[in-house]
Amino acid sequence: MKLYWDCMSGKLLLKRRQKESGPKKPAQKGHRIRFTSLRYELTLLFFVLMAGTIVVLVLMNNFFLGRYYISQRRRTLEQTYILMNEAAENGTLGSDDFDVTMSKICSSDNLSCIVVGEDSKKVLSYAADETQMFRRVYDNIFGVTQELPDNYSDSDDTAIGSNNRYYIVQTSTTPFGQREQIILDRMTNSRFMELWGQLSDNSYCLIHTPLESIQNETKIANRFIFYVGISAILIGLAVSMYLGKRITRPIHELSDLAKRMQQLDFSARYEGDDLDEVGTLGKSMNEMSTTLETTISELKTANNELKRDLEQKEKKEQMQQEFISNVTHELKTPIALIQGYAEGLQDGMADDPESRDLYTGVIVDEAGKMNKMVQQLLSLMHLEFGEVEVDFERFNVVELISDYLKSAGKLADEKNIQIRKPQEEPIYVWSDPFMVQEVFQNYFTNAVNHCESEGAGEKVIDIRFEEKDNCVRISVFNTGKPIPEESIDRIWDKFYKVDKARTRAYGGSGVGLSIVKAVMELLHQDYGVINDDNGVTFWFELETKALDSSDIKKE
Template sequence: MKQAVKQAVKKPPKKDHPFWGLRAKLMLFMCLFSAFVLGLVWFFSTQLLQPLYNRYIYTHLSAQVNTLAALIEASEDPISRRPLQLSGSRVQLNWDFWNQVNALAAEGKLDFHNSCVDIADSTLQYVIGFEGLYPCLLHETSGSLRNWVVGENEFDTSNMIAIRRIVAEQGSCNVTVNGAGDTQQLVVGKRASNGENGNYTVILSASLARVGEAAVVMGKLMPVLLAVLLAFSVGGAWWFSRWFTRPLTKLSHAARQMADGNYKVRVDVPTTDEIGLLAQDFNHMAGQVNRAAQLQRDLLANVSHDLRTPLTLIKGYAETVRDLTGSEPEKRTEQLNVIVDETDRLSGLVNSVMELSKVSSGTDQPQRVTFDIAQLCEEVAQRYDALCAQTGCRLQLQAAAPCDVLADPAMMERVLHNLLGNALHHIGEDGIFLLRVLPLAGGGARVEVEDHGAGIAAEDLPYIFDRYYRSRSDAGKVGTGLGLSITKAILQSHGFRFGVDSTLGQGSVFWFEAKNS
């Protein structure tokens, strides 16, 4: 049987450094995340760079073509053709209109840099253009920048005339012209109608850079970048995981020490993040567990003392009655009375423990009703008249105004008895203790029980309501230290505020505030 018990409580083996622990998971996550980011970079730089670049050029050219075509359509006569014999130029321009175009270009609303602009009339003959591409696959030009060029026959190339015809017939175009090698030129055109002056074709084109070659180079660099990035990721992940899990490791070791019975262990984590808050909560828990263990030890000492004394007396007097005084009625009765009294003490101790257990566990729920707590205090105070007359003390009741509260009357009566009994045990030399009821501004009442005894030390005040706790040099006094604990449990079940104010040498005031809703 003992062997079976040992097997049941056997502790699990300690694993200080699990292979698949949090640290390994962090390192794996960071490495996979780095690889994922690098994969995204490779995909965008090698697979989407060229399409995105072409889309950008097309959008830019379309916006310029639409703007220029709209200006031509809104103008009265941007271009007028005249006979060749009158001038070396085949066209006469409305320079006010084209000065407006140049102004828009200067403002950045029209951008012809690194672009080829071609405007032709309804006969598909060149009228005016802007040559900013060298070489230009449409006009077959090369050399330095020529700015605006008016009425030049050399721009009527076969490629250009074919594209003008597409625009004139279809109203727009979007084509790519391939040149020698890998050179390409994106062409966007639109037809502009100018009423009686006829239709014009507006065509813009731009060179498509060799972005694909850059993508190939990036693709070749990716393996090297992957190796370097993974190396840094592994090193960074190892350092970060070690730094991140160090406080968790401390918490784990501290938890094991607590499990082994060391309730004084604490964890030093200087950070203020979630782990730091966890460490603070652990330290608070350790303090509470340590205090609970101390209270448990005090319970064993107090209860064992309170049990030992009446049991010893009961046994001793019972043996005396049996062996010596059984035939002497007076002594026998006296000794039997002692046995009864000590039995009552034992019953009171057991009842207090059971009552505290039921209230603390929630088995006894308050049955709330509205009643006058001042009247209840008056009724409770009357029950102390005989005791006060016997002991020579005096209970003063101060409860002039009615105060309605919402609570369990039976539980409130127990609270009053506990507080008055506690005050009676610590009454001062004047022999006076007070029960006071004060109405609250927002409704409800504040109930105070005051004694003029020795008072409570400041270090004892935070624990005075804890179970089995004793202060004010209570060692040897009658009681188990459960009265205030039961009071605390009842008031907490009602949600009432409570506390104690005390000054050494002057006495103490125990109070609680009962609500009316």
Template sequence: MFRSLRTRLLITYLLVSALVLAIVGIALLFFLLTNPEAQRLAYSRIEIAMNALTVRDMRSLLSGPAAALETTLQRFDQASGVRVLILTPRGSILADSRPEAELPDEDRLMEIASSPEATQDAFRDQENLRWLYSSKPIANGHTLVVAVPSPVLRTLLTYSDELLLKPLTQAGIVALVISFVFAWLISRWVASPLQSVSRAAKAVAAGDYSTRPEPAGPNEVESLAISFNEMVQRVQSSQVAQRDFVANVSHELKTPLTSIQGFAQAILDGTADDPEAQRHAAGVIFNESDRLRRLVEDLLDLAKLDTGQVAFERKPIDLTALLDSVVEKLSLPASEKGVRIENHIPSLPTLIGDGDRLAQVFTNLVDNAVKHSPEGGAVALRGEQRAGIILVHVDDQGAGIPDAELSRIFERFYQLDKARSGGKGRGVGLGLAISREIVQAHDGRLKARSEIGKGSRFTVELPIARPDDETLMQPLSRG
């Protein structure tokens, strides 16, 4: 019945308001019950009744019939709301305005009747109900007793109706109405943004990523809307990246497969009929197959890195020796292009990580630098140490990378304009993406900066191993 959040909030606020009003009312009644002023008010009523009775000709009343006396007292009781008793000198009841009411015990009645002076006190009847009373000797040794029940809730409700209950009731109704208005506004303030998020979530589930809830309401609800918008933005970006990824993979697979199919067909149908043409066709098929193999390996590497399935070793690494090995391996291919590799790496502190994976990163960076450097140019490796980290720079003298492309070079399948590499050695655009994942897995960073016409610098930042490093047996964290 009350499934909506707004209705539940509204009912909750109203119940809380009603509970507070009830507590205040009970506290007020308790105050009145325990306040001496209530007892003083009761004695004032007794005194007023006592004075009204004593001015009457009690002598004539006492000399008349007992039935007439009791009738007179009952009428007075109905008019004033006080109980009136007349005691004989021996403490027995001569007349009682409430004959059906319980009496105190005989000893107490005798004590009251024997008092020679007016008194104010209290007695308990045989039902243990407490009565406040005033007594006063009257004619012929008789005693007049005027009594009221000790102030209790029923008494207060009876005699405070006009002065207390009606104003309290009116104030309570007004308070509930005001509480209802404020509760409705607050529930709307809280529930409306949540309903907006709910509608946006349904839209996203249906494939519409354009709906965004407006951040509003309490801080927590506003934070939820902001987080939801960020999540939708990331999901949308992920969807776009996934579509681009599928399109790029399809393109990268289609190109070599088309070449393989074409040259294989040439061999089969006899178009490549001389040995030289057949060798050329076989060479193209071999190169394109090798390219497919590297593409599949890179895709598998990325998939494993994304899912955390790559088992990185954690061993001490002599980074200087590792970089020397990379330079030695790539020096011959670089010299064939007319590019020299300059190794300016100093002696560097020990690192903790996977040496083979880091060698893969630096090999990719140096190989890219060689490909993008002009004939006669140089690729320089430099290293430095700063506040707990090692920085390795790979500098080339290529054409440089425009700012618009520099921000995208680590995207998967992104390839620079062919003019930068002369249209040669085109890869599939996964090397830098894989390198960045590997570096981040070592709690490091891979950055790039470039200047058109002067070249580019790729920098790898890696943390230095501490002498008391306890991470040797732990898996590498992912950044």
């Protein structure tokens, strides 16, 4: 429900708020003004109720107080008559007990009573002015009291032609047959009500009670109600403003809480400790805020995971496309060679054993190169897709490299390359031995294939171990030409070849250094290449200290 002020009719209206639909229309002149503050709505509603109550009381006084007063006085007269009639029947009309009872009734209800016997003598009297009471008894017996003219006015009594003192204003008959009258006393300009009739012992009874000026009493009562009402309204307004502030304070807090929740700020909490419905609502909103925060956090986490999965999927698809494209490109030459020499054999171009050995040798050599390249590409693809698990353990890297050189040293011997490895003391590292050997193998194979002598100098491959804080740097140096500066950053890319003819000659695929890059990034270790004056140095680093909990968690 909402309060509205109708500017056209000048009335305050209480209407049920309907659900709004569609765009809001701007306020126009003559339209209802809506009060949006609950605090002021409560205050205004209290004011309207109090003012309405005062108006109703005043109207009730004006229209019903006089009638109610007359009916009450009439009822008092009838009850007194019944009591006196019962005493007359019982013969206790003049007893002391009855006298005490009547004295109390006449005193409390402001009554005057007189009983006159059939012999016109007084039986009993409870009146200050017995003369006037006797006169009224005889006036009623003989019916000499006239009715008051309709055009009579208290301020102008010229409508009365006679000089009589008493006039009948209103008359009626009781259920017991007695006559009730409202009489005007012109001498005192006052009115009184009387009931007269015969008792069961045939005596005449007259009961008289003055009627106060009900108009004056009504005015006094209305004035009193007005003053009391104004005071009550002022006090009530102050109390309602205070209570309205007290009631709306938690509502404002809940409103601010809802606005912050709307802005996805779930740190706000309702701090009230009320046990009423507002407090229950605040606790429910706190629980809802916590639930929403948890749900949105879970949704964000799921969204990030989904985004990461999509990016990973796109990356894999792109890598697969690159893989297919690169493999197709790299296999084109060996397949062409194999096809050409196979067709030569098929056409009988190699009749002698020496030619057949040449043709079959080329086919086997190219097939071996293809197999090696495919194996390297598959290994690289597994590394880049994160499908390889790292098994960390502590081992002697010097021993691992020495064992590898025992079997791979023949490659260097065939090319008259001198291998230098001054380090003999063990160096223990934390890493994956298989992956470390894969990196060193690619560095060493690369050094063997590119090792050259300068002038009359020797061809040398120098393997060095440089211990640092918590790590060791392993370097593979080979004499020969340095790598062009524009190719330094690209040698780690798949299938990139600085000297394509030379790489083709020794059966390289351009994938080895890409494998090194993938392995070292999986191990989260540094690697690189340095151009020296007389050759090139490739290096990588390994941890020599035990991994802490944060490192293990990261891995």
